[in-house]
Structure formats: structure tokens, C-alpha cells
Amino acid sequence: MTNNDYIIQVRGLVAKYGETTVLEDINLDIRRGETFVILGGSGCGKSTLLRNLVGLMRPAAGAILFNGEDFTAMSEDQRTAVRKRMGMCFQGAALLNSMSLYDNVALPLREHTKLKESTIEIMTRIKLDLVGLAGYEDYQPSELSGGMKKRAGIARAMAMDPEMIFYDEPSAGLDPIVAAGVDMLIRKMQNTFNLTSVVVTHELASVELIADRACLLKAGRIVAVGAVAELKAHSHPFARQFFGRQPEDESARSEEFVRSLMQGEQAAHRARPAGRGDTTGE
Amino acid sequence: MSMVTAVFGWTGRISLNGLYAACRVCLLVVSTFDWILVRPLRGQGLRVRSTLLHLVEFGAHSFPVVGLVCFLVGAIMAMQASYQLSRFGAQQFIADLVSVAAMRELAPLMTAVLVTGRCGSAIAAEIGSMKVAEEIDALEVMGIHPIRFLVAPKFLAMLISVPALTMLATFVMIGGGYLLATAVVGIEPGLYLERTANALQMKDFSTGLVKSVFFALVICWVGVYRGFQVEGGAEGVGRMTTSSVVTSIFWIVVVDMMFTVFFYFL
Numbered sequence: 001m002t003n004n005d006y007i008i009q010v011r012g013l014v015a016k017y018g019e020t021t022v023l024e025d026i027n028l029d030i031r032r033g034e035t036f037v038i039l040g041g042s043g044c045g046k047s048t049l050l051r052n053l054v055g056l057m058r059p060a061a062g063a064i065l066f067n068g069e070d071f072t073a074m075s076e077d078q079r080t081a082v083r084k085r086m087g088m089c090f091q092g093a094a095l096l097n098s099m100s101l102y103d104n105v106a107l108p109l110r111e112h113t114k115l116k117e118s119t120i121e122i123m124t125r126i127k128l129d130l131v132g133l134a135g136y137e138d139y140q141p142s143e144l145s146g147g148m149k150k151r152a153g154i155a156r157a158m159a160m161d162p163e164m165i166f167y168d169e170p171s172a173g174l175d176p177i178v179a180a181g182v183d184m185l186i187r188k189m190q191n192t193f194n195l196t197s198v199v200v201t202h203e204l205a206s207v208e209l210i211a212d213r214a215c216l217l218k219a220g221r222i223v224a225v226g227a228v229a230e231l232k233a234h235s236h237p238f239a240r241q242f243f244g245r246q247p248e249d250e251s252a253r254s255e256e257f258v259r260s261l262m263q264g265e266q267a268a269h270r271a272r273p274a275g276r277g278d279t280t281g282e
Numbered sequence: 283m284s285m286v287t288a289v290f291g292w293t294g295r296i297s298l299n300g301l302y303a304a305c306r307v308c309l310l311v312v313s314t315f316d317w318i319l320v321r322p323l324r325g326q327g328l329r330v331r332s333t334l335l336h337l338v339e340f341g342a343h344s345f346p347v348v349g350l351v352c353f354l355v356g357a358i359m360a361m362q363a364s365y366q367l368s369r370f371g372a373q374q375f376i377a378d379l380v381s382v383a384a385m386r387e388l389a390p391l392m393t394a395v396l397v398t399g400r401c402g403s404a405i406a407a408e409i410g411s412m413k414v415a416e417e418i419d420a421l422e423v424m425g426i427h428p429i430r431f432l433v434a435p436k437f438l439a440m441l442i443s444v445p446a447l448t449m450l451a452t453f454v455m456i457g458g459g460y461l462l463a464t465a466v467v468g469i470e471p472g473l474y475l476e477r478t479a480n481a482l483q484m485k486d487f488s489t490g491l492v493k494s495v496f497f498a499l500v501i502c503w504v505g506v507y508r509g510f511q512v513e514g515g516a517e518g519v520g521r522m523t524t525s526s527v528v529t530s531i532f533w534i535v536v537v538d539m540m541f542t543v544f545f546y547f548l
């Protein structure tokens with residue numbers, strides 16, 4: 001496979017919160033047009049990895065290449081140009097509450113293109129129709145249900161017809177039926193537009209439905225990468241535990257949890273010297 | 283020994299935190315001016331519609347409460363002045379006192395404090411809750427700069443509406459003093475107006491106006507800064523909203539003091 005077949009390449013990525021290392025030496029190659037799932041338990045750093053990929057965090061070391069160009073070394077204007085070609089669905093959809101659903105989906109088009117309002121309207125309606133929200137244009141985000149918000153988030157992420165789309169926990173907080181609907185939608189988007197999708201999740205049920213390939217993260221390191229079937233058959237004890245849904249030893253876990261809490265607190269102190277009362281007043 | 287380290291540690295921490303906050307505010311200030319003055323020249327336009335909406339919200343909608351409070355403060359000032367000046371039979375000086383105090387000091391200050399409570403807190407709460415709901419992150423991922431999208435319109439609207447409100451507030455405050463002095467104290471209306479006109483100079487007017495411009499900057503930047511500082515959930519929004527009002531009023535008074543000293547010697 002040549003380099004051209006990979007749309008996203010991660011090389012030696014290290015991410016830190018203060019002194020605490022959250023991700024260590026992450027190497028990933030994501031192929032054009034595939035759905036790649038980042039799996040892992042709570043707090044293993046998978047959301048941090050996603051935040052690094054979309055540029056919400058700057059990695060402490062390493063590189064992220066989109067189509068062979070280093071995203072981390074780009075100027076702010078170049079990064080904006082790359083961001084126009086990516087879409088992201090947040091866990092809580094993150095629709096702007098001050099705007100109607102229609103305006104939310106139309107926002108990227110209005111901001112980044114010089115299209116006429118009539119063209120924007122057609123494009124927005126197509127996107128809303130695509131996610132099954134036709135007729136809800138004038139609703140405010142607060143009037144939508146959780147599943148509808150997720151769909152609206154996908155419509156907004158799709159507004160600019162991106163090459164790649166990132167999903168943060170798409171099925172979190174949804175009932176199984178609605179979650180399955182969102183999974184189908186992710187699959188449909190990928191098939192229809194030949195998108196590259198990167199999905200962060202811990203839902204085993206949706207992995208089987210949507211993933212072409214996946215990686216399994218544990219404590220900031222990649223344990224295994226490959227097709228879902230390969231991961232399931234993987235010999236690593238954590239992979240077996242994760243796919244077998246076996247609980248960890250409770251006593252060991254609670255000790256580790258307390259330690260992680262203490263470390264986290266210390267790290268937060270070091271990372272953020274300015275807490276309360278950092279200016280006068282109060 | 284531990285006592286000494288504690289004292290030095292405490293001073294060092296306070297200074298470092300102060301320095302850190304100052305740097306953050308400077309970044310915010312530079313970025314705001316970049317998006318208002320520099321980027322529009324390169325074709326990345328301002329959000330005119332949003333600016334106008336904020337102008338209505340910060341300016342027009344603030345006027346009733348600002349006007350009412352300033353009217354009452356004018357009347358209170360006239361009454362207090364009368365209480366003192368009547369002992370010397372110098373009641374006609376109420377006009378001088380009320381008009382100069384209103385124009386140089388009280389109208390800008392009252393307006394700034396009221397706008398802080400009404401709009402500064404709203405800015406902090408809006409940006410804070412957007413941050414909690416990942417809306418700020420969403421803007422960034424969409425390639426929309428939060429300073430351009432959120433801060434620039436608010437900043438421009440604040441910069442126009444606070445001086446405008448201050449001017450209106452000055453007239454209303456002088457009106458409050460006039461009404462009380464003529465109706466209650468019994469000063470002849472013509473005399474009162476004449477004394478007011480004689481007492482006021484262009485310098486008084488510019489003093490008040492310059493102050494109000496800087497108050498607008500303080501209100502906007504403190505609100506925005508506190509809003510972006512929000513972490514955690516609803517509790518963080520509440521804490522930073524409160525903090526934005528307290529910090530903003532503190533800095534308004536500090537700026538006021540600086541300008542008062544400056545104009546005193548000018």
C-alpha cells in the first residue's frame with residue numbers, strides 16, 4: 001500500500017495534561033474511505049486522541065498527517081483550511097443553542113462559502129433530509145430529543161461535504177433502538193459519500209455494525225489494531241477481557257482509581273497555575 | 283523556616299497567577315483587535331447582524347434601567363447637596379454640583395456598574411455555558427474562530443453602547459437633579475439651567491466620555507475572560523458569572539481612579 005491510500009497517519013503521538021502523560025507513542029494509519037473505530041475503556045485516552053486528531057489539543061510530541069501533510073506544524077490559516085474538509089460530531093452534539101436547527105446546519109456554509117442564500121437553503125435541506133430531520137428546520141436545539149440532536153450534529157458535520165468525519169461516542173446516552181439508528185446513519189454516510197470515518201466508542205454492539213478496522217487503547221497505549229474479527233481473536237489479555245466483557249478485579253481497581261485521582265489532581269494543579277482568584281476581586 | 287518559605291511561596295504564587303492572568307488577557311486583547319481591525323481588511327468580514335443585535339441588547343434594552351437609576355441618583359444628589367448647602371444659603375450651587383458630578387463621574391460609573399450587572403454577566407454566562415456544552419470546541423472544529431464569532435460583535439456593541447448610554451444617563455441625571463431642586467428645594471428653574479450651563483465645560487464632557495470607553499473595554503473583556511475560564515459544569519458557570527461581575531466592578535473603579543487622577547492634573 002502506498003502512502004496515498006492513507007488519509008490520516010499518526011506518528012509517535014504523545015499527549016499530556018500537565019505532567020501526566022495521557023497518550024504515549026501512538027502510531028496509526030487510517031485508510032481512505034474506511035470506518036475506523038477507536039475502542040477502549042473509560043479514561044484510557046480515546047477522547048484525547050480524537051481531540052488531538054481534530055486539532056482541539058496540540059500534541060506534546062509526534063505528528064498527525066492528513067494526506068501526507070503535517071497538521072500539527074501548520075499555521076492557523078492552513079489549519080482552518082484543513083478543518084473545512086473535516087466534520088466532527090460531538091458527544092452532546094454541541095449544536096449552538098442560540099440558533100435554530102436550520103441555522104446550525106447552514107452555519108459552516110455561511111461562514112466558509114460565498115454561496116447564495118437560496119443555494120445554502122437547498123444544501124441545508126438535503127443534509128437535514130439525509131439524516132431524517134426534514135421538517136424540523138425551525139426547531140431550537142433544546143426542543144430536540146437526544147437522538148435527534150445526534151442526527152443534527154451529523155448533518156452539521158456533513159454540511160461542507162467533508163472528506164473525513166469524526167464521531168465522539170455517537171451512541172452514548174441513547175437507547176438501543178435509537179443508537180442502532182445512529183449506527184446505521186454512520187454506515188449510510190460512509191457508503192453514500194465514501195467518507196473516511198473515525199469513531200470513538202466503547203459500545204461493542206455498534207463496533208460490529210460500523211467498523212472496518214479498529215484499534216484498542218489501554219492506559220494511553222495501543223494494544224491492538226486490525227479488523228474487528230482479528231481484534232476479537234487477539235491474544236492480548238486486555239483484548240480478551242474487553243471483548244469478553246470480563247470485569248476487573250474490584251480491589252485492584254479501586255486502589256488504581258484512587259491513585260489516578262490523586263495523580264490527576266496534582267497534574268491539574270501543575271497544568272493550571274491560575275485557578276480561583278487569579279486576578280483581583282472575589 | 284517553614285514560615286518564611288510559606289510567605290515566599292504565597293507571594294510567588296500570587297505573582298505568578300497574576301502574571302499568567304495578565305498574559306491571557308493580553309492575548310485576548312490582541313486577538314480581539316486582530317479580528318476587528320486587521321482581519322476585515324483581508325476579507326474576513328465582521329458579523330454585522332450579530333453586532334447590531336448585541337447593540338440593541340446592550341444599548342437599547344439597558345436604557346430603561348440605566349435611565350431610571352440615574353434619574354433617581356440625580357435627585358438624591360440634589361437633595362443631599364441641598365441639605366449641606368442650605369446651611370450657607372448657597373442652594374443655587376446645587377446645579378453646579380449635580381451637573382459636574384454627573385457628567386465627570388457618576389453617570390459613567392453608574393452606567394458601567396449597571397451594564398456590568400446586566401450585560402457583563404450575560405457575556406460570561408453565555409460563553410461559559412457554550413464552553414461547557416462543547417459549543418466553543420464545535421466552532422473551532424468547524425474552522426470558525428470563537429473570537430470572531432462571539433467576542434468581536436459583543437466588543438463592538440459594547441464599545442458603542444456604553445458611551446452612548448453614558449451620555450443619555452448624564453442628561454437624565456441632570457434632569458433628576460433639576461426636577462428635585464426646582465420642585466422640592468424651590469430653586470427658580472431659569473436660574474438652575476443657567477448655572478448648569480455655566481458650570482459645564484467641554485473638558486467635563488470629554489472626561490466622562492473617555493472614561494466610559496474604557497469602562498466598556500473592561501466590562502467586555504472581563505466577561506469574555508471569565509466566560510472562557512469556565513470549567514466543569516453548571517457550577518463553574520455560576521461561579522465565573524459572579525466572579526465576572528465582582529472583577530469587572532473592581533477594575534471599573536480602578537480605571538476610574540486612574541482617569542480621575544489623570545484629568546485632575548491635566
